Amino acid sequence: MTTKAKRDSTTIPVGREPPIADRESSIPLVKTRTKRRLSFSFFGSIPGRISLIIISLAVFVGIWQILTNAVNDQVILAGPIPVITAFASLLSGNVPAAAAHSENLGSAMIETLEMIAVGYSISLVGIPIGIIMGRWRAAESIIDPWVNAVYAIPMVALTPLIYPLTGGTFSAAVLVVFLISVFTIIVNVYSGVKYTSNNLAEVGKTFGASEFQFLRKIILPASLPDIVAGMRLGLGRAVLGAFVAQVLVTYSGLGQIMMNYQNLINTPYMMATVFAVALIGIIALQSPRIIEHYFFKWKETERLERGFKR
Numbered sequence: 001m002t003t004k005a006k007r008d009s010t011t012i013p014v015g016r017e018p019p020i021a022d023r024e025s026s027i028p029l030v031k032t033r034t035k036r037r038l039s040f041s042f043f044g045s046i047p048g049r050i051s052l053i054i055i056s057l058a059v060f061v062g063i064w065q066i067l068t069n070a071v072n073d074q075v076i077l078a079g080p081i082p083v084i085t086a087f088a089s090l091l092s093g094n095v096p097a098a099a100a101h102s103e104n105l106g107s108a109m110i111e112t113l114e115m116i117a118v119g120y121s122i123s124l125v126g127i128p129i130g131i132i133m134g135r136w137r138a139a140e141s142i143i144d145p146w147v148n149a150v151y152a153i154p155m156v157a158l159t160p161l162i163y164p165l166t167g168g169t170f171s172a173a174v175l176v177v178f179l180i181s182v183f184t185i186i187v188n189v190y191s192g193v194k195y196t197s198n199n200l201a202e203v204g205k206t207f208g209a210s211e212f213q214f215l216r217k218i219i220l221p222a223s224l225p226d227i228v229a230g231m232r233l234g235l236g237r238a239v240l241g242a243f244v245a246q247v248l249v250t251y252s253g254l255g256q257i258m259m260n261y262q263n264l265i266n267t268p269y270m271m272a273t274v275f276a277v278a279l280i281g282i283i284a285l286q287s288p289r290i291i292e293h294y295f296f297k298w299k300e301t302e303r304l305e306r307g308f309k310r
Helices: 003-009 020-044 046-071 080-092 105-123 126-135 137-152 155-166 170-194 198-206 211-250 253-263 267-284 286-295 297-309
Strands: none
Touching: 046 080, 080 105, 080 267, 105 170, 105 211, 105 253, 105 267, 126 137, 126 170, 126 211, 137 170, 155 170, 155 211, 170 211, 211 253, 211 267, 211 286, 253 267, 267 286
């Protein structure tokens, strides 16, 4: 048999399956990919996420308890059980006699949420300001120095100056929330709009898009992650601003409750008040994520596809 005949005899006819050995060698790779896909789908599902949250909370409480045992002083650091018990007592209205004049925790949380909602809603004016700064160079030259100057100033330091101007009213707290959150939103939106990909800009120019079409079809979709990030960061700053305003300006709400228990050296109840503030922050910071999920579903799909490819 010639060399050509030997080569032809080893060739697999069209339509026939590859040898069994070749098929078996590919089985481990398929199994590995299947396992990775199953693990990814589990942790990406709602039960998987809930499991991860429970595990992280258990780890946090465990570390907290270890630190409490190491300190061994409830005045310096209260343990998780006393703090949870104090939080339940505050919710039910069973407060220590020395703090009977303090506000109810439920009404204080509602008051704090109102401050955050009003101040943060006004601070969303930072979105169009950031878009204008990032899109037009003249606006950037005029606004950017002022934004950088004010953003560099610690807003907490300006808080005592607000009291004589506004009289320590609800509007004073709203002003503090606005000042602390608006510049974070402006800076993030401005960066996202300014550094839009040049390739996308060239596509818009090629198809002769108008300025409105350019903003709506290219700039806003491309800068959406930075806009949502700015909204989330600004909302976190708004929670901080409301708490700072209650402590330093209005002396009401959760800030007043925490200061009362600090003066009484009642650490579990003081930490329970801080826990209430953290709970408000956790709930509030989900709002931008919900907006992104329901109003920008195409972006969520794109994110999932990128994660799946990784």
